[in-house]
Amino acid sequence: MAFSLFGKKDKNKADELVAQDLTQRVEEIPLNQIMPNQFQPRTVFDQEKIEELAETIKIHGLIQPIVLREMEENSEESRYEIIAGERRYRAAVYLEMETIPAIVQEFTDDESAALALIENLQREQLTPIEEAVAYQSLLEMNGVTQEALAKQVGKSQSAVANKLRLLKLPKGIQEAVLAKEISERHARSLLALESEEDQLKVLDKIRDNHLNVKQTDELIREFLTKKR
Incomplete structure (x- = not known):
């Protein structure tokens, strides 16, 4: 059964993920066993901002762990996939850290895709095109209306529609x-x-x-x- 973000239970699950419930066990996961989420909507990362984040982590430590899922089929090099926290992961790589604090949870492929998109929409300053692609992906995965999607991500229906129209451009x-x-x-x-x-x-x-x-x-x- 496809994962839906639009029921009350699933909305709570998404909200809990973004809040990153720190009551769960935090593990130190080797960076070389982590891979980015294949459904990451962000296509461009500002390296200067990654370095600024890295400097903050260097001084204060990583206050909020990233969220991972363990891959069903994995190799020693890519055992975990990022659900939330790719900017923190990239900053840790920049700092040449060996491990990163993480919460490992169980997610299906559909859940991984949907939650990665929602996490970015709520947390990151995506470009208009990246935001439009994220909306389109969520619509296709969940088979919902633009109005339902807009309510889920805290936007007006017209705002979502205007972003989606950009995908009609060359x-x-x-x-x-x-x-x-x-x-x-x-x-x-x-x-x-x-x-x-x-x-x-x-x-x-x-x-x-x-x-x-x-x-x-x-x-x-x-x-x-x-x-x-």
Whole structure:
């Protein structure tokens, strides 16, 4: 049976995970036995922020353990998968720590995927595209409405819908948002153009001329007028 985050029991489970119940036994797990979560929505990690976190850990220690699950099929090199705490894990790797404090819990593949996505949505500053991909993954895994998903993640339905619309844009524009070459508002303006060719042409003009959102909207209006 597929894991659902949207029942009361499962919502409590997700909330408990994010809170990381420290009454559970904390173990010291070797870093070389840990692998990132395959459903991690974040595609870009800010190395400078990882190093800042590492400096904090170096001074104060790791206050909050990461959460892992033991893989059913594992090798000596990758015995555990991260459920919550990849930034802390990366900081520990940067510090060349041998082990990291962790809570090991039992999760199915569906639970691992859903909880990793929820943990990132609640804790991390994902880019708009990463957030949209996370929402889409949760919708596909759980078969729920945008409204139900919005309630679960504490967003309005329109906010979730606006993020999901970004996935209709060409890959080149999505990559520009990921790289922070253009803003989410720039990207949403480009949705007014029907063809991918036109969207990419305007993207080039935004980059070349460093257009702000207002200038972009004006350019798109001119573009649409000429098309009529």
